[in-house]
Each structure stands twice: as structure tokens, then as C-alpha cells.
Amino acid sequence: MSRIQDCFAALSAKQHKALIPYITAGDSHPSMTVPLMHGLVKAGADIIELGIPFSDPMADGPVIQLACERALRHGINIQQVLAMVAEFRQTDQLTPVVLMGYLNPIENMGYDTFALAAAEAGVDGVLTVDLPPEEADLLSTALNTHHIDSIFLLSPTTEDARIAQIAKASSGYLYYVSLKGVTGAASLNVSDVAERLNLIRQHTTLPIAVGFGIKDGASAQAISALADGVVVGSALVSQIGAEQENQDVALAKVTAILAEMRHAMDS
Amino acid sequence: MSEHITEEVLKSLPDASGHFGKYGGRFVSETLMAALDELNETYQKLSKDKDFLAEFDRDLNYYVGRPSPLYHAERWSRTVGGAQIYLKREDLNHTGAHKVNNTIGQALLAKFMGKPKVIAETGAGQHGVASATVAARLGLECKVFMGAVDVERQSLNVYRMKLLGAEVEAVQSGSKTLKDALNEALRHWVTHVDDTFYIIGTVAGPHPYPQMVRDFQAVIGREAKQQCIAQTGRLPDALVACVGGGSNAIGLFYPFIANQQVAMYGVEAAGLGLSTGKHSAPLCAGRSGVLHGNRTYLMQDDNGQIIETHSVSAGLDYPGVGPEHAWLKDIGRANYVSITDEEALAAFHKLTQLEGIIPALESSHALAYAEKLAATMRPDQTIVVNLSGRGDKDIHTVAALDGVQV
Numbered sequence: 001m002s003r004i005q006d007c008f009a010a011l012s013a014k015q016h017k018a019l020i021p022y023i024t025a026g027d028s029h030p031s032m033t034v035p036l037m038h039g040l041v042k043a044g045a046d047i048i049e050l051g052i053p054f055s056d057p058m059a060d061g062p063v064i065q066l067a068c069e070r071a072l073r074h075g076i077n078i079q080q081v082l083a084m085v086a087e088f089r090q091t092d093q094l095t096p097v098v099l100m101g102y103l104n105p106i107e108n109m110g111y112d113t114f115a116l117a118a119a120e121a122g123v124d125g126v127l128t129v130d131l132p133p134e135e136a137d138l139l140s141t142a143l144n145t146h147h148i149d150s151i152f153l154l155s156p157t158t159e160d161a162r163i164a165q166i167a168k169a170s171s172g173y174l175y176y177v178s179l180k181g182v183t184g185a186a187s188l189n190v191s192d193v194a195e196r197l198n199l200i201r202q203h204t205t206l207p208i209a210v211g212f213g214i215k216d217g218a219s220a221q222a223i224s225a226l227a228d229g230v231v232v233g234s235a236l237v238s239q240i241g242a243e244q245e246n247q248d249v250a251l252a253k254v255t256a257i258l259a260e261m262r263h264a265m266d267s
Numbered sequence: 268m269s270e271h272i273t274e275e276v277l278k279s280l281p282d283a284s285g286h287f288g289k290y291g292g293r294f295v296s297e298t299l300m301a302a303l304d305e306l307n308e309t310y311q312k313l314s315k316d317k318d319f320l321a322e323f324d325r326d327l328n329y330y331v332g333r334p335s336p337l338y339h340a341e342r343w344s345r346t347v348g349g350a351q352i353y354l355k356r357e358d359l360n361h362t363g364a365h366k367v368n369n370t371i372g373q374a375l376l377a378k379f380m381g382k383p384k385v386i387a388e389t390g391a392g393q394h395g396v397a398s399a400t401v402a403a404r405l406g407l408e409c410k411v412f413m414g415a416v417d418v419e420r421q422s423l424n425v426y427r428m429k430l431l432g433a434e435v436e437a438v439q440s441g442s443k444t445l446k447d448a449l450n451e452a453l454r455h456w457v458t459h460v461d462d463t464f465y466i467i468g469t470v471a472g473p474h475p476y477p478q479m480v481r482d483f484q485a486v487i488g489r490e491a492k493q494q495c496i497a498q499t500g501r502l503p504d505a506l507v508a509c510v511g512g513g514s515n516a517i518g519l520f521y522p523f524i525a526n527q528q529v530a531m532y533g534v535e536a537a538g539l540g541l542s543t544g545k546h547s548a549p550l551c552a553g554r555s556g557v558l559h560g561n562r563t564y565l566m567q568d569d570n571g572q573i574i575e576t577h578s579v580s581a582g583l584d585y586p587g588v589g590p591e592h593a594w595l596k597d598i599g600r601a602n603y604v605s606i607t608d609e610e611a612l613a614a615f616h617k618l619t620q621l622e623g624i625i626p627a628l629e630s631s632h633a634l635a636y637a638e639k640l641a642a643t644m645r646p647d648q649t650i651v652v653n654l655s656g657r658g659d660k661d662i663h664t665v666a667a668l669d670g671v672q673v
Contacts, residue, residue, distance in 0.1 A: 055572040056446060056558060058453045059296040065440050077570035103294060103557045108571025130294045130557065134284065155298040157460065162300070180298055181458040 003096040003124045004149055004172040007046055008207045008228060018229030019044050019220070019262055020209055021236055022100060023254075024051035024064060025081040026071030028244040036240075036251055037088045041095050043255035044262030049127070049231065052081050052101030059129045061184035063234040066241055078109050082121040089122035098125035098151060098172075103139075111142040119146035125172045127151040133169035140169065153177050154200060154208075156192065167204035173229060174204065178212045184234030188213030190222045197226050216257070217264030224265040232261060274525040277600065280591070285474020288597060290590035293473040295453070295560045302460045307475040309380055314482060319375065326371045327486060330404070331361045335487075337494035337651070343621045350504065350644035352637055354624070354654040355491045355519065364627065364656030365487060365515045366397040370466055372483035374401035377464035384408040384459065387466045388452040390417055390445035390511075391581035391629075392424025393656060394468030399433035409433040412452040414444040417581055424660060442575045445585050449559050469512025470589030473560030477589050484518025491651050492522050499649050505530040505640060508653035509632040510603065511547065511583035513592045515655035520601060530602065533592060534636040536578035537605035547576035549588050550596050550603040558586070563593045579608035579664065580628035582656075610635040615658065615665065627656035628664065
């Protein structure tokens, strides 16, 4: 069993849902990322999605674009992101870490080199935003060889036949994008999500995490009633952006938001 | 070139999944996949539909003013003292460049698909103007994304777009130039995918865009082929066109692709010189990667981050290039070369003075290379250069470089 499968199995036994925070590696300073990851776990994170910064994050809204720019100002590259994961793993062997990013930096490193280095660092899954399953065979094979899950997106526009195809290409969990838009958008419609998740579940038994538009305890609670996991990104990253001068304050604010979500989801 | 690549293969690409060899494809987030499927299905059907093609041809003839002339630049050719240089006069099209061939085609598609809104990205503003123009004519709501730096540099075109009823959004993210305008257009599209058609301006982006834009622009090469045979009695020996994203070049090249005796030269912007790193020449000095929905040659750093480009011509100032060019380079069917800002400016002045034609700075790159190439050829040989746009939009840039206040 992979760390991700273990995680969902353990949560399911407790009848809890996964809380999955996203942060961009190296934002707002490289020294902040590993302490932040540990802080997120303490505040109730079950899985951490760690963003690999990219110069042209086309699927992201302004909050995560700016986070990428902040990280890139420190010259963050994949090797450094993997070193952060390895450092996190020294004291946390349980919490799954999923890398999230765009294909070009990974392709630039080479799929096999990347997959091997990611496995050695303790990465559990990889979600490449601009890589649909049709183009993903080579990367998925490399990741699979090193027992890393390939996580794919489903969207409100994904047609039935494609849902089955995407589910088949995926392992670990599926990430359902709750709305037509970019990260950090505001118009989450819970009943639409419920309807779509019912449809998706006809095609797969994989856990389904839902992201985009979740920003506080109330939205986390509403989605956790429907999904197996709740992803929160921009709401956390905007705090990191607002408190660049004071990392301790940023950490306190981010973990407070996450703790509030945890509380709302479990009560 | 590789012998196993037959004429059929040369003409048949992209394959059904949008690949030119290892290039092309569809690299977008999941939300856009359904929209691309819908567009591809519609395009593959309409591209064989007689009524659609007839309407496209009619618009090209009566609205754009096609066919554009093939003009023998005798005086310039004599001065160079080598091959005869013929100019394909895309600068005489309505709106002043080849861009309109494509926006006419895509706006017709939007109409057939019942999409009331169109969006476009633009660098120099030529594609934005061409999009706003066809949107005005068809009564479509039009929004153009333009990097804030380019909005500043190209204020005249911004005003033209506004006159035509388009909304121009100045993009503040990243380097605030064309690549960021493309990012922002994709972000807007993903949010308004149900009622919005995205008019991409070049032969890049996810499938079917590189194929579709090529097919709409291929009218350039089809006409040039007929005109060249009519005027010289045979095919040209060489074709020369500038390459930013590469739509005017592929439009000229594609109908000649199976005529392997016709050499093809794509001219990238060497900016301040390839060795300075300040250029826009991914085919000459970049590496394969994935950006804006397709795999192609890119300007990127050691970590796979896209780097900022430089060219005196805003229309060539882009870190990627159409995937078909990447493939034509790898198989050796086309040659990709580069011309510096300085060389392009010299050609700009030369054509203006010798032929009374003010070329766009983009096209001036092609002219500068054609001059070098012609000098190595015989007077009984022929070069067709795509004069892709007129230089009116560049007058301020050139004047500023010459220290003249206009």
C-alpha cells in the first residue's frame, strides 16, 4: 500500500475526510517551506500538496502566480523542492506529499531522473496541471516504476467517457476541480459538485479530493460532506503573500485557517 | 532530409492527436479539454464543408482584398546582384498584415459554433486589431489581452482596437508581454469556456490550433505558387519568411512542403545577437519543452523556466514557436536562421528607399536574410519572400531609434 492509500484508509476507518493544503515551495522564502509543512500537519493536514514554482502558471489565479514569482526570485528549482521534501521526511514519515506543478520543469529534468529523485526524496504523488492522460504515458510509467502515484484532474466539463479514461490512468486519488476557472476563484456551487461526484463515483472507486473555491471552515465542511478530501490553496497562499516580512506571523495565520477547517470538517 | 519521410507524411500531419512527430499535442488543464474536443470536431468537419470554405474564400476576396500580389522587386534584386526577389504582398491586406486571413477563418468558426464572444492575445497589436476587426463585422463581443508593456509600446493599435469596439485588457502578470497575454487569455477562456471562442493568433497552442491556423494561412502559399509559376514559368528556388510563432511562414511554406526542390528559410529574431542571450530565437538557440498547450522549441533556462525574450519587433518577441516548425527543423525540411535588430532595421530602410514599400519590422527580418541568400544565388534563380505586414505601425519605433521625434 502506498502512503496515500494508507492515509485514505486510516481516515475512512475514523469516518474522517482528508484535509489537503497546497503551498508553493520556496514561497515566500526557501527557509519557510519545511517548517510550514510541519506546521500544516500539526494543524490537521492529512496530505500536503507542494507546488513546484513555474514562470507561466496558466491554470492558476493571481494569488498562486504571485507565489510562483516570489519563489522564483529565490531561484527555486526542482532539485531544491525535492531537498525540502527530503528534509520534511527526516521527521515525518507518515504524511503523504504530492508535488503539483507544470510539465516543463519536469520534462526539462527528464522523466526518469525526476521520478527517481522524487522517490528518493519521499514524494508520494505527482499532479501535473497541464498534462492530460493522453500525453502522460511516459511520465506515468516513470513514476509508476518508482511507486509514485499519478494524480489527474477531473473538471465540470469532463465528459462521461473521459471520466473512466482518466480514472484508469490515475492512482492515489482523483482531483476534482470544482468550477470552471482558475485557482482562487470564488463561485463554488455545492449542489453542482454533489451531482458531479455522484457521476464520477459511477466510474471509479478511487478517493476524490475537491479543490478550487474552498477558502474557510464553512466551504471545507460543505465539501467534506460530499468528497473524500478537501484541497485548500489560495486562501493559505494569500496569507503567505500578505506577511512576507514576518514569516512567524504568516505561519501562525496559515495554520490557524487550516485548524479552523479541520475543526469544521470533523465536527 | 531523412529519406523515410514521404510526401504523404509531409502533407498529412498533424496526426489525429495533433502531433507533428514529437511536437504539438494538447497540454492544457482538464477544463479546456472538452472545449478543444468540440473545436476539433467542428473544425475537422467544416474544413471539408463546401459552404464554409466558399464563405471563407468570399471573405478573403471581397473583405481582405485577396489575392495579394506577388511583386518582382527588380530594383532591389539588381542592387543585391544575385537571385530575383519576389515579395508576397500580405502587407496590402485589409488591416495591414497576414493576421486577418486567420481571424476571418476563426471568427467564421465561432459563428458556426454559436459562440457570441471572442477573445484574443496580442503582442504588437496586429492580431488584436485583426480580431477586433472581424468581431466588429460579425457582431461578436471581443476582448483582447495584451501585456502592459506592449500596451505602452503600441498605444496606436490599442486605440484602433478600442475604436473597433473591443475591450483591451492590460496584463500585469509575469513579464507583461505576449507570453503573459497568452497565459491570461487561457485563464479567461477556462473561466468562460461555454460562450467564448479563443482566436489564437499563431500556429502554436493546443491541437487543433496549429493545424487550423496553418490551413487558414496556407492561402498565402497557394497563391504564391500559382503566381510564381505564372510570372516565372516555374517554382521558386527558395522561400523566406520571418518566424515568431510562425503563422506567416507556415502559410507560405505549407503548399510547397512536398516540392522538395524548393528550399525554405524561417528567419528568427536574433535581437542583440544570439550570443548575448537577448533574442527571440527558440529554433536557433532554444530547446524542446512544453508551453501554452504544445511541445515545441522554447527559450528556457537550465531549470525549465521560460525566459524573457528580446526583439526590436514586438511581433517576434515570443519564447516559443509553432510545433510544425519544430518538426520541419528536426527533419531538415526547412532551415531556421536568425537576423539581428540591426540587420532588420537596415533592410527596413533599404526596401523603403529602393522599392517605395515600408515593411513591418517583423517582415524586415525576412528581407534581411533574403538579401544575404540572394547574393549567393544566380540571377536566373528566384526567391519568394513573405512581406507579412506593412510598417506603418513601426514608424514610431524606427523614428525613436533614429533619434527623430515624430
